[in-house]
Amino acid sequence: xxxxxxxxxxxxxxxxxxxxxxxxxxxxxxxxxxxxxxxxxxxxxxxxxxxxxxxxxxxxxxxxxxxxxxxxxxxxxxxxxxxxxxxxxxxxxxxxxxxxxxxxxxxxxxxxxxxxxxxxxxxxxxxxxxxxxxxxxxxxxxxxxxxxxxxxxxxxxxxxxxxxxxxxxxxxxxxxxxxxxxxxxxxxxxxxxxxxxxxxxxxxxxxxxxx
Amino acid sequence: xxxxxxxxxxxxxxxxxxxxxxxxxxxxxxxxxxxxxxxxxxxxxxxxxxxxxxxxxxxxxxxxxxxxxxxxxxxxxxxxxxxxxxxxxxxxxxxxxxxxxxxxxxxxxxxxxxxxxxxxxxxxxxxxxxxxxxxxxxxxxxxxxxxxxxxxxxxxxxxxxxxxxxxxxxxxxxxxxxxxxxxxxxxxxxxxxxxxxxxxxxxxxxxxxxx
Amino acid sequence: xxxxxxxxxxxxxxxxxxxxxxxxxxxxxxxxxxxxxxxxxxxxxxxxxxxxxxxxxxxxxxxxxxxxxxxxxxxxxxxxxxxxxxxxxxxxxxxxxxxxxxxxxxxxxxxxxxxxxxxxxxxxxxxxxxxxxxxxxxxxxxxxxxxxxxxxxxxxxxxxxxxxxxxxxxxxxxxxxxxxxxxxxxxxxxxxxxxxxxxxxxxxxxxxxxx
Amino acid sequence: xxxxxxxxxxxxxxxxxxxxxxxxxxxxxxxxxxxxxxxxxxxxxxxxxxxxxxxxxxxxxxxxxxxxxxxxxxxxxxxxxxxxxxxxxxxxxxxxxxxxxxxxxxxxxxxxxxxxxxxxxxxxxxxxxxxxxxxxxxxxxxxxxxxxxxxxxxxxxxxxxxxxxxxxxxxxxxxxxxxxxxxxxxxxxxxxxxxxxxxxxxxxxxxxxxx
DNA sequence: AATGAATGAGCATTCATTCAT
DNA sequence: CATGAATGAATGCTCATTCAT
Numbered sequence: 001x002x003x004x005x006x007x008x009x010x011x012x013x014x015x016x017x018x019x020x021x022x023x024x025x026x027x028x029x030x031x032x033x034x035x036x037x038x039x040x041x042x043x044x045x046x047x048x049x050x051x052x053x054x055x056x057x058x059x060x061x062x063x064x065x066x067x068x069x070x071x072x073x074x075x076x077x078x079x080x081x082x083x084x085x086x087x088x089x090x091x092x093x094x095x096x097x098x099x100x101x102x103x104x105x106x107x108x109x110x111x112x113x114x115x116x117x118x119x120x121x122x123x124x125x126x127x128x129x130x131x132x133x134x135x136x137x138x139x140x141x142x143x144x145x146x147x148x149x150x151x152x153x154x155x156x157x158x159x160x161x162x163x164x165x166x167x168x169x170x171x172x173x174x175x176x177x178x179x180x181x182x183x184x185x186x187x188x189x190x191x192x193x194x195x196x197x198x199x200x201x202x203x204x205x206x207x208x209x210x211x
Numbered sequence: 212x213x214x215x216x217x218x219x220x221x222x223x224x225x226x227x228x229x230x231x232x233x234x235x236x237x238x239x240x241x242x243x244x245x246x247x248x249x250x251x252x253x254x255x256x257x258x259x260x261x262x263x264x265x266x267x268x269x270x271x272x273x274x275x276x277x278x279x280x281x282x283x284x285x286x287x288x289x290x291x292x293x294x295x296x297x298x299x300x301x302x303x304x305x306x307x308x309x310x311x312x313x314x315x316x317x318x319x320x321x322x323x324x325x326x327x328x329x330x331x332x333x334x335x336x337x338x339x340x341x342x343x344x345x346x347x348x349x350x351x352x353x354x355x356x357x358x359x360x361x362x363x364x365x366x367x368x369x370x371x372x373x374x375x376x377x378x379x380x381x382x383x384x385x386x387x388x389x390x391x392x393x394x395x396x397x398x399x400x401x402x403x404x405x406x407x408x409x410x411x412x413x414x415x416x417x418x419x420x421x422x
Numbered sequence: 423x424x425x426x427x428x429x430x431x432x433x434x435x436x437x438x439x440x441x442x443x444x445x446x447x448x449x450x451x452x453x454x455x456x457x458x459x460x461x462x463x464x465x466x467x468x469x470x471x472x473x474x475x476x477x478x479x480x481x482x483x484x485x486x487x488x489x490x491x492x493x494x495x496x497x498x499x500x501x502x503x504x505x506x507x508x509x510x511x512x513x514x515x516x517x518x519x520x521x522x523x524x525x526x527x528x529x530x531x532x533x534x535x536x537x538x539x540x541x542x543x544x545x546x547x548x549x550x551x552x553x554x555x556x557x558x559x560x561x562x563x564x565x566x567x568x569x570x571x572x573x574x575x576x577x578x579x580x581x582x583x584x585x586x587x588x589x590x591x592x593x594x595x596x597x598x599x600x601x602x603x604x605x606x607x608x609x610x611x612x613x614x615x616x617x618x619x620x621x622x623x624x625x626x627x628x629x630x631x632x633x
Numbered sequence: 634x635x636x637x638x639x640x641x642x643x644x645x646x647x648x649x650x651x652x653x654x655x656x657x658x659x660x661x662x663x664x665x666x667x668x669x670x671x672x673x674x675x676x677x678x679x680x681x682x683x684x685x686x687x688x689x690x691x692x693x694x695x696x697x698x699x700x701x702x703x704x705x706x707x708x709x710x711x712x713x714x715x716x717x718x719x720x721x722x723x724x725x726x727x728x729x730x731x732x733x734x735x736x737x738x739x740x741x742x743x744x745x746x747x748x749x750x751x752x753x754x755x756x757x758x759x760x761x762x763x764x765x766x767x768x769x770x771x772x773x774x775x776x777x778x779x780x781x782x783x784x785x786x787x788x789x790x791x792x793x794x795x796x797x798x799x800x801x802x803x804x805x806x807x808x809x810x811x812x813x814x815x816x817x818x819x820x821x822x823x824x825x826x827x828x829x830x831x832x833x834x835x836x837x838x839x840x841x842x843x844x
Numbered sequence: 845a846a847t848g849a850a851t852g853a854g855c856a857t858t859c860a861t862t863c864a865t
Numbered sequence: 866c867a868t869g870a871a872t873g874a875a876t877g878c879t880c881a882t883t884c885a886t
Contacts, residue, residue: 008869008870009869009870010868010869010870011869011870014870034331034332036247036332039854039855039856040855040856040857041855041856049871049872050871050872050873051856051857051872051873052858052859052870052871052872052873053870053871053872055856055857055858056869056870056871059857060856060857061855061856061857116327116328116388117327117328117331120245120328121245121247131391131392134392135392138392157400157403157404159396159400160400160404162392162393162395162396163393163396163400163401163404164404166385166389166392166393167382167385167404167405167408170381170382170385170389171378171381171382174377174378174381177327178377178381180342181342181345181346181349181373181377182373182374182377184373185370185373185374189368189370189371189374190374192368193368193371193374193375193378193412194378196412197378197408197409197411197412198408200408200411200412200419201404201407201408201411205419208411208416208419219845220845221845222845225845250879250880250881251880251881251882252880252881260846260847261846261847261848262847262848262881262882263845263846263847263848263883263884264845264846264847266881266882266883267845267846270882271881271882272880272881272882430866431866432866433866436866456753456754458669458754461858461859461860462859462860462861463859463860471867471868472867472868472869473860473861473868473869474862474863474866474867474868474869475866475867475868477860477861477862478866478867481861482860482861483859483860483861538749538750538810539749539750539753542667542750543667543669553813553814556814557814560814579822579825579826581818581822582822582826584814584815584817584818585815585818585822585823585826586826588807588811588814588815589804589807589826589827589830592803592804592807592811593800593803593804596799596800596803599749600799600803602764603764603767603768603771603795603799604795604796604799606795607792607795607796611790611792611793611796612796614790615790615793615796615797615800615834616800618834619800619830619831619833619834620830622830622833622834623826623829623830623833641848641849642848642849643848643849644848644849647849672875672876672877673876673877673878674876674877682850682851683850683851683852684851684852684877684878685849685850685851685852685878685879685880686849686850686851688877688878688879689848689849689850692878693877693878694876694877694878
């Protein structure tokens with residue numbers, strides 16, 4: 001929100017496209033080799049520019065990591081928001097949101113993993129911003145839960161909306177960072193089980209579904 | 212299966228104590244600065260030995276990381292196993308196991324986080340071993356679920372035991388890696404909510420509890 | 423003898439004013455940060471032109487340093503020459519010249535220091551020219567001494583005119599490069615002492631003044 | 634006095650000899666190419682060690698410059714002090730001190746020049762220390778002047794001791810940094826002229842000597 | 845076994861200069 | 866003439882690992 005990476009380059013259009021190039025090139029590199037083992041030279045080469053050019057659009061290697069995290073979060077958030085339905089029932093809306101989120105996690109496995117494993121290399125202000133974005137995504141669910149509690153659709157202990165919202169997000173991300181253990185599980189089965197569990201955690205006993 | 216780190220040193224007792232020293236010193240360093248930003252010199256100094264000595268007990272810096280992960284996992288596993296009850300009801304035994312595991316996660320927050328953030332720096336064979344250990348821990352829950360399904364205490368879709376076991380573990384670890392977001396939540400509230408949600412995911416409808 | 427810096431630009435008037443801009447901007451930068459730590463980008467920005475434009479009026483960064491040295495020397499020389507009196511007595515004329523020179527040194531402290539500290543970064547031909555200019559300034563005093571020796575006003579060992587002329591110049595410059603040590607000394611006291619010492623070095627014993 | 638450069642190396646004897654090696658190698662390099670144009674790799678090679686080794690004895694390139702300046706000043710100071718006579722007359726002692734100092738300046742021309750041209754590249758605390766050392770050298774003359782004033786051998790305006798001491802030092806250093814202009818002058822002539830001028834600046838009229 | 849000095853490949857970053865527009 | 870994006874060689878410095886003692 002507040003953090004902006006300075007650049008020598010004046011043309012904002014060019015700045016946007018070049019940084020997009022850099023992010024495009026950096027994601028697979030960071031994903032495969034990790035942030036520390038990726039060199040700026042590799043970054044430059046993969047971005048199709050010279051090191052000098054790279055450093056016109058970015059001030060440090062950490063800036064690239066930040067751009068990458070920001071980009072991934074924006075993608076996740078926008079894909080999640082686009083799928084938010086207009087259905088009148090919060091219950092339905094939450095279920096659809098969770099399902100949509102799980103599908104986003106499925107599609108963006110590698111990227112989610114990247115954020116989990118590399119964000120600790122971010123300088124403080126960047127990290128703060130990245131966590132703020134993560135919070136923003138969580139708040140989508142928190143908001144739905146809060147609505148449902150207010151109209152009586154959901155029954156939660158006071159203040160539990162935040163905790164459950166985070167549980168939802170983590171339950172989705174788990175598909176990415178437990179990939180090695182869940183290779184035998186079909187996404188549809190994973191999704192069905194998580195949706196059930198999470199919805200039941202919000203619904204009053206009477207409304208719960210069983211498999 | 213079990214990877215063993217070679218050493219120049221013959222005396223196995225000495226080997227054990229010195230490596231314990233190294234692990235002891237490495238955990239806080241890796242936790243605070245991360246694996247890559249910790250130097251071998253810092254490692255040696257914090258271990259109370261010279262670099263030369265350090266390299267008598269270890270062959271690479273990655274070895275230290277592996278020792279650390281191994282140590283943490285052993286600690287988690289032993290603490291978890293020690294708390295497994297002899298109660299006749301699987302339902303009770305699972306609930307107690309989950310509660311015990313959550314408490315371990317609470318106690319070992321920093322260490323859990325360390326494994327999450329640094330294990331990708333492990334060389335392939337080490338990583339495999341670490342994941343195997345993680346699996347072993349998960350299997351504690353998988354086993355309980357399987358028992359419960361067999362005696363009719365739990366009702367799960369076929370093959371869902373693995374998935375739910377991982378969900379339990381992740382739900383616990385989340386207390387460590389979502390610390391930044393859950394600072395306002397009391398551990399007891401967190402534990403109560405997770406236990407309810409996870410038990411309800413295993414129990415047949417009739418047996419479920421509501422808050 | 424006179425080194426000329428080539429330029430792409432045809433209009434000599436424009437060339438002059440733009441180079442003046444550059445010198446104007448460069449003096450404080452070189453003074454504060456030194457030649458090596460001043461970047462061409464800073465030079466361009468401070469000159470109010472683009473790097474591209476800068477390089478139309480100059481061929482290398484060293485060119486700028488040369489222009490700066492040249493400008494400072496011209497300033498020193500012209501201020502010195504302007505103050506040369508028409509008095510009939512060489513003794514009076516030398517004393518006035520020394521006093522004038524010391525005042526110039528006082529006014530141009532920072533610039534004198536700049537030449538002392540940075541001129542060794544000049545490429546050979548430029549350095550030669552700068553030293554030639556320094557010589558030209560020294561010759562003002564050498565000439566006066568020679569006149570005085572010829573008409574018997576001064577008494578010097580054969581060939582000592584050059585040495586004493588340099589001593590005069592250095593005694594003045596010292597006000598600039600010993601600034602850090604002479605902060606407590608008032609300029610008037612400094613000037614009085616130096617003039618006395620230097621004049622007495624030229625005058626025959628009988629004519630000497632004591633404080 | 635206060636500034637000490639840290640080192641990884643523990644053996645103080647080794648530290649001393651290796652740093653001496655570095656200084657030995659650095660002086661001609663800095664003298665010829667200047668501080669900025671000398672690379673750490675050149676420094677290492679000329680010192681007969683690897684870059685890694687160099688950086689065990691020094692923390693930055695600036696440290697080397699500081700060591701060099703320190704070494705030169707120590708040399709100047711010790712050579713000056715060693716030549717201070719025990720003669721009963723301050724007048725004689727000052728004259729001998731000036732002569733000795735001029736001879737030191739003659740022997741150490743290149744080194745004196747080095748300090749003049751490169752010390753501005755020193756980080757603040759180092760620069761301060763170097764100037765303090767320069768002051769210490771100046772105080773040798775200041776002290777003699779003060780003694781002479783007290784016993785009536787010298788006659789100076791109040792407070793002029795400091796100024797004249799600096800003038801003496803600069804008059805000597807000038808032999809180094811005006812080398813290019815004084816090539817035709819014999820050292821003995823230079824020395825004779827400066828000693829006369831400087832002594833006469835301190836002596837009361839009656840005692841003055843004429844060439 | 846222990847020490848710690850030595851090695852040097854490797855890295856992030858800078859900056860004078862060029863050149864297409 | 867002016868602009869400013871692009872280039873890439875060069876630089877200071879780090880750090881895992883080795884090895885003579």
